[in-house]
Amino acid sequence: MARPREFDEAEVLDRAMLQFWRHGYEGTSVHDLVAATGLGRQSLYNTFGDKQALFLAALERYDAKARDMLKPLLREDAGLAELRGYVDAAIALQKTSRCRGCLVVRSALELGAADRRVRAAVRRTAQRVRDGLRHAVAGAVARGEIVTRRAPEELADYLFTTLNGLAGLAGTGADEAQARRVVDLMFESLGQAG
Amino acid sequence: MARPREFDEAEVLDRAMLQFWRHGYEGTSVHDLVAATGLGRQSLYNTFGDKQALFLAALERYDAKARDMLKPLLREDAGLAELRGYVDAAIALQKTSRCRGCLVVRSALELGAADRRVRAAVRRTAQRVRDGLRHAVAGAVARGEIVTRRAPEELADYLFTTLNGLAGLAGTGADEAQARRVVDLMFESLGQAG
């Protein structure tokens, strides 16, 4: 019909997401987004709407990526190995992408319950992660990899909590070895047998 | 000599700290600080310098409050009871002050390693907390309240991590009961005897 776009929308969203992830919503200006995405200002507004809408789209994209990462945890036979894989992948991703913590959790802390749609997106993704963890924990319990009297949901909340706390540990002067020991301790206290 | 101030500096710092705590550095405008403190714009600048200096002063004030809260943990006979007391107090404080998480950890995540002085302040306070936790953990181990093969420092890092993660759990839709269960699990996995 007319002139086609010169960019890939998903790729642009990835870059915008990374910018928000690194510097937060308030800490990211539209100029920053223009620089990060390589798009012109107007193209950005045409495609996504205003800054807030772009942020929501970035949260959406983050949710999609989270779904990918959680896929192994949701398999029928998921267990302790998948949990370990997920934790390692999450930590590795934050290192390679040079981001601290989880985007949705950081957004929840930064923006509070101020915006309804942000709040909804944050809750949805966080719940998705907890659900994935719970499923794999339940699998590990069922097959005896974890021996515990706690409910899988409880352990999932616990894993979620400690994982998110790691960013705070790493961001306040602790080194990688300290973080690794905390992860070890976390898995141990999960109640794994052997 | 001349006209005296119409405000109490410490009280003003408390209010400014609370504002930063609730909305972060970038999310707080000088106008917000004027409204929160009740001071005039110029009085604020006269007393504290620019926004960044006021933020650093607020971090300093936060550190002083943290020292107060940590005092029981540093007593000679500190142990598990003091650990529990500290955790309860920290959680209660966040509820009454309507703040999510720890100010210094949030600042570390929001501002990264961007500013040298913020980074130093954040590390100092975080280390202070970990030191307090470590001391009480060591006391608890010495008196048999905790049975573990882990070093106190390691357990302190673990407590620090999980405590900081609680804000993320609470901020993403989990209710109070879930958080309480995580705290229970945290203390249990500390290795307490009985």
Added chain:
DNA sequence: CTGATTCTGGATCTATCGGTCCAAAACGAC
């Protein structure tokens, strides 16, 4: 090639940002 449509990028808008200026007000020293 022409026309209709979409995309692009620089100019531009208003509001607000952090920060300063300055004159009037309020005190203590004398």
Added chain:
DNA sequence: GTCGTTTTGGACCGATAGATCCAGAATCAG
């Protein structure tokens, strides 16, 4: 009371925020 000093609050500053306008470039259908 008078003087010198400090505080105070409103006006004001340039810079930048998010957002829009608009003219020209680019493309496809016919």
